[in-house]
Amino acid sequence: MAPITEVEGRRVALSNLEKVLYPATGFTKAELLHYYATTAEVLLPHLRDRPVSFLRYPDGPDGQLFFTKNVPPGTPEWVTTAEVPRSEGPARMVLVQDLPSLMWAANLVTEFHTHQWVADDPGEADRLVFDLDPGPPATVVHCCEVALWLRERLAADGVEAFAKTSGAKGLHLLAAVRGSSSERVSEYAKALAVEAERAMPRLVVHRMTRSLRPGKVFVDWSQNAARKTTAAPYTVRARTEPAVSAPVTWEEVARCRRAEQLVFRAGEVGPRVQDHGDLLAPLFDRRRAAALP
Template identity: 80%
Template sequence: MAPITEVEGRRLALSNLEKVLYPATGFTKAEVLHYYATVADVLLPHLRDRPVSFLRYPDGPDGQVFFTKNVPPGTPDWVITAQVPRSEGPARMVLVQDLPSLMWAANLVTEFHTHQWLVGDPGQADRIVFDLDPGAPATIVQCCEVAVWLRERLAADGIEAYAKTSGSKGLHLLAAVRGASSERVSEYAKGLAVEAEQAMPRLVLHRMNRNLRPGKVFVDWSQNAARKTTATPYTLRARPEPLVSAPVTWDEVEDCRSPDRLAFRAPDIAPRVQAHGDLLSPLLTRPHTPPLPH
């Protein structure tokens, strides 16, 4: 029988705590739960009021991996859910609003993926995202080069960008936006991806042409579509090791000379948060966010 734990007055059954989920390092289910509890203060603000899609891997990344968008069976009645629009009709999704909800979700063994809009206004984007995905032999080193170009291009439009690792091979660039639909933000992001390809044709692609991918960085602008989601800051990823989608400084991006320099695992994150705080906190406060240019 799973042990019962109380989290802020909510009773949770936490299961299979000794199961090794990341065989490369022996990282267990208990350590997954401990990680999410440790980073809750910086993770929860990026989850709050955003319908969550879960990428579940209950037997580790080598086992079955599947997306859950609808409210999972057995969800406690105290977990907040919301109806959200979808092309195939409205659906109910989970909102991870507090520590008990986070620990319940983490017990399912999940990556957290969120939209670029808040539940109160699903047609209105509040973030723009670029997913920089390298095609071997390109690595995150080349992604950093592209990220610096995009940062400067966004700054020319008065938009301040922030970076995080994808927790896989690449880099994510994010910025706060206001007063624009997801469709408009997608259009703007595509325009910048095209500009990046024109400026760096030997390095950048704005379309996912598999035959052209080797040695280049695909600037995926499409995750700004209202239906799309992106790995949430601080989420663990379903990789052989417990890699994290970790916020990074621009100094780290500019100084990156080796992929290992921007590979962060669960035990690395608490010291980074202690040293830097939440590097993505400006996305939450959105100070002086200008409208997208027309």
């Protein structure tokens, strides 16, 4: 039987703590849970009130991976859930609102993915996102070049952008927006992706077609669709190493000359938070949320 731990008055079962999830580094499930517990202060605001999808990898990234959107079987009754709209009809999803529900979800061994809207108002997007995905031999260094262009272009429309690593090989740009549907945000993001391709045709592609992507950065605007999700800030990814989707400064983006400079593992995130706080905290300031042109 899994040991029971009390977390803020809730009983949470934590299982298989010694299991090695990342053989390349020896990183265990206990270390994963410790990471989420110690970064909860900055992670939880990015999950709270957002229906969460789980990419589960209970046997590590080399084992089976499966995506869970509906409330998983065995979810404790005290975990908050919400009914959300889907094209095939309403569904019920998990809301990770507090430390107990975060630790329960982390025990499932999961990446956290969120929509660009909150459960109380699924009709309005409050985030704009670009997923910059490099096609080899392009790397995150090339993503940084594209990110800097997009930052300036967004600023011209009064939209303030922030960056984080994808935790894989690319970069994510995020901005707080208001007064627009997911469809409108998607249209705007696509237009900027097309504009970026015209400005940097040797570097950027806005279409998902695989044959177009080698050596270029795919500016994925499609994750703004209401049904789509993006890896949440601070989530650990199911990759060879326990790399994190970590917020970065624009100075770090501008200085990046080697891909390794923008790889942050779970053990490195705590010190970064101590030094910088949450670099994405401005996303929660509604006074800085932009109305799209």
